[in-house]
Amino acid sequence: MVTLDFLIPYYGDVRLMQGAVRSVLAQTDPDFRLVVVDDGQEPEVPGWFAALGDERVTYARNERNLGITENFRKCVRLSRADYVVIMGCDDVLHRHYVRTVRELAQAHPGIGMIQPGVEIIDSEGRVTAGLVDKVKRMVYAPRVRGRRTMAGEELAVSVLRGNWLYFPSIAWRGEALRQVSFQAEYSVIQDLALVVDLLELGEGMVIDDSATVFQYRRHAVSESSVQAFTGTRFTEAARYFDAVAGRMDARGWSRAARAARFHSGSRFHALSMLPGALRHGRREGVRNLARHAFTPGVPR
The missing domain is CATH 3.90.550.10 (Spore Coat Polysaccharide Biosynthesis Protein SpsA; Chain A)
Known part of the structure; x- marks a missing residue:
């Protein structure tokens, strides 16, 4: 069993x-x-x-x-x-x-x-x-x-x-x-x-x-969302997507590589956190979130 x-x-x-x-x-x-x-x-x-x-x-x-x-x-x-x-x-x-x-x-x-x-x-x-x-x-x-x-x-x-x-x-x-x-x-x-x-x-x-x-x-304020208001989690995410896109290319999984570079779900999540960052006065967070939301990786 x-x-x-x-x-x-x-x-x-x-x-x-x-x-x-x-x-x-x-x-x-x-x-x-x-x-x-x-x-x-x-x-x-x-x-x-x-x-x-x-x-x-x-x-x-x-x-x-x-x-x-x-x-x-x-x-x-x-x-x-x-x-x-x-x-x-x-x-x-x-x-x-x-x-x-x-x-x-x-x-x-x-x-x-x-x-x-x-x-x-x-x-x-x-x-x-x-x-x-x-x-x-x-x-x-x-x-x-x-x-x-x-x-x-x-x-x-x-x-x-x-x-x-x-x-x-x-x-x-x-x-x-x-x-x-x-x-x-x-x-x-x-x-x-x-x-x-x-x-x-x-x-x-x-x-x-x-x-x-x-x-x-799902809490209104959790460990992950606190990091999101500062943009920290999305800095990590961008680093991961860039690294994994290279791995997908090396494996011959070109569609997966493109999905990693564009990471639309992660970018949408960052966009959804922008109003909260603005309300909390997190200027650096607003910059980090906006950067992640509006600048996907360059397609290859």
């Missing part, structure tokens, strides 16, 4: 983290392992985990703060199952997530990535959909009725145009994930980088929209 690990790299709101953990423990299919890697210092957290008394749960607090990417990399090292979910510490599973992912893995033996059905929730847990998520689904996400498999340049083009995936909801084939892991030089775009790395290794993805089994929490 396919085994499943949940890894939660934790830092931040205690209440939301506890909700995420409870949603894992409430699965109708109880055959999984949960590992929480705590990168924070909240004093009540170790005792809360000790009181759970559930042998499926492992809790570890880092001796020092590792930061987002290094904590993600540590989670990958701690994984051992056939499939691994690196779940956000504020996201929520529906009760049938494990059952659904296991069925998809068994129906598509050896598939590298599984993207199940996702809905967006706000900071209070209400189902919502903002402009960015609507554009993701209407413009960039492939048309899926039930299930669809994608791989190679086809999927590379799709995600480099606009990253429509919901990274914390994806189940990754453990062996492939542990081989590649996250690139240390990226702190915001590491999810897209991981997907493209796996595609270059020949891994594929099954996309299933027949049932919603994951709630992705």
Whole structure:
């Protein structure tokens, strides 16, 4: 039987983290392992985990703060199952997530990535959909009725145009994930980088929209959006797209190279953040966002 690990790299709101953990423990299919890697210092957290008394749960607090990417990399090292979910510490599973992912893995033996059905929730847990998520689904996400498999340049083009995936909801084939892991030089775009790395290794993805089994929490102000108001995340993104375009050219994936250089979804995202940067008086952020939004890479 396919085994499943949940890894939660934790830092931040205690209440939301506890909700995420409870949603894992409430699965109708109880055959999984949960590992929480705590990168924070909240004093009540170790005792809360000790009181759970559930042998499926492992809790570890880092001796020092590792930061987002290094904590993600540590989670990958701690994984051992056939499939691994690196779940956000504020996201929520529906009760049938494990059952659904296991069925998809068994129906598509050896598939590298599984993207199940996702809905967006706000900071209070209400189902919502903002402009960015609507554009993701209407413009960039492939048309899926039930299930669809994608791989190679086809999927590379799709995600480099606009990253429509919901990274914390994806189940990754453990062996492939542990081989590649996250690139240390990226702190915001590491999810897209991981997907493209796996595609270059020949891994594929099954996309299933027949049932919603994951709630992705989108906050009004999150770590990524704070960086977006300063333009920091888009400086990193531009660097990544330039580098990956060269790799796609070298591989002979010319359409993927063009998609990387134009990166229209990332540019639209920067454009959508401009009003917030203006409201917050972030002059440097406005310059960075405008530069990213209006100056795509030069086609070759």
